Amino acid sequence: MTGDSSASAAGWVEHLRQGGTTPWSAWPDRTAPAPGAAPLLPGAQQLELLRRINLARGSAAPDQGLADRVLATTAAGRGKADLPLLGLPTTGFGPAPVDPATVGAHELLRVASVLVADDLVALGADPAPARWARPWRRRFRLVGDPVLATGLREHLRGLGRPEGGPRPHVVALGAPLDELLARTWTQRCFEHGSKPWAEWLRFWRERDQLPARVDLADSVRRWHPRRPLVRVVTDHDRLPRELGVRSLPSSLARVPGADQAELARRVAAVVGLRVPTAERPSLMRTLQRRIPDSGVAPVGVPARERDWVASSAARMTRQLTRAGYPVVGDLADLAPRSAPAAVTGADDEQVLDLAIRMVVDPAWRTERQVRQ
Structure with a gap:
């Protein structure tokens, strides 16, 4: 990974963390990322899902806690490993780089379903409604x-x-x-x-x-x-x-x-x-x-x-x-x-x-x- 491409990709990730919605293919910024930006990039699935979540949130204030959850979530089930970004240097091994906008809904769902499941587990089960049994009623x-x-x-x-x-x-x-x-x-x-x-x-x-x-x-x-x-x-x-x-x-x-x-x-x-x-x-x-x-x-x-x-x-x-x-x-x-x-x-x-x-x-x- 070259310095320029690394800075560009890390800057785009920070843009998404701040609630941005610009696609990777249209990202113009080639400046260095903000201080503290992570040098390791998440997969294209997580990045595109976060972009779509930002679109769904509209004008709401950025939720960096949610953004960090999305970027750190591992895809569940059978499917592709984390996909690298198109345009960045590769080692020649592993999955081919992709434009995140081309990642299919099936792959994005592998990440989104984990987020929903974690929210459900954190919520816990609703109490089951029950009353004292009436043994004289029809069984x-x-x-x-x-x-x-x-x-x-x-x-x-x-x-x-x-x-x-x-x-x-x-x-x-x-x-x-x-x-x-x-x-x-x-x-x-x-x-x-x-x-x-x-x-x-x-x-x-x-x-x-x-x-x-x-x-x-x-x-x-x-x-x-x-x-x-x-x-x-x-x-x-x-x-x-x-x-x-x-x-x-x-x-x-x-x-x-x-x-x-x-x-x-x-x-x-x-x-x-x-x-x-x-x-x-x-x-x-x-x-x-x-x-x-x-x-x-x-x-x-x-x-x-x-x-x-x-x-x-x-x-x-x-x-x-x-x-x-x-x-x-x-x-x-x-x-x-x-x-x-x-x-x-x-x-x-x-x-x-x-x-x-x-x-x-x-x-x-x-x-x-x-x-x-």
Whole structure:
């Protein structure tokens, strides 16, 4: 590294630390850096992420503490090592130099997800709502739709209605199979992580099997095969009666968007390295409640997988029909929806925008009134 290029690069890093947004390719300053500037340069991923964070902060005062965090954060997961800046001398070994502006969103997310995970660990888990259990109330066991079941368990526990107990009524939460698959993957992302959506779906299609929480017939058989104590519910408007409550919050059925699930998938992998295994579920559930809305639709099944989903739904419907379980609604509702999904995966740019929003805006970490 020559003296001039070293001074120019270090000056640009200091410019970013002070809240600057000038791209490296347009950096004109060739003067020496300010006293105390670090001679070792961060990778292009960290530098470009900091520049984008500065753009998101707008006219806000520089936050050098945040800047130093970004520049010191190591990228998580599989990907490229820290990339050197284009235009600086190299040793001929290691990754090729790049213009930070050309670094893809996937690489920037490897750094941004670590920042979000560290903020989540520092925040800690929200206290779980609970009241004194009322043993005279109807006992229940929820299987099926994992997003709805998770919200229901928490809501009912807050009413003194914990799941389980002697001879519980098994309530199988049904939905169109393409939606059940999407919700199952989404909930896995907010629990302990998962493969990317397309890979996860292909994994099950190649085996011609359904995940345990999606296969309603197998779930019911596992928990309670006796027909009088089972209800397969596809009409969710009638759920309160099956659970012995007057009403349920409409927010329980809210499904996180594709970008929220993908960010959670990445964050879960980092959180798993930061805290003991037993603490990760409560932290990820906290993230699920607090993650900002972005208006992006949940993931959907791509056209190439729809034939397999349709045949799997028909097979599951036949199994439930032969078993003779009581149905609240219509088993025909388990068939996938006919329209192809508009969103068949997460867009890395949208996920990165969400991650930067969470890094810049502390509201999700400080707001006490969180969603159910």
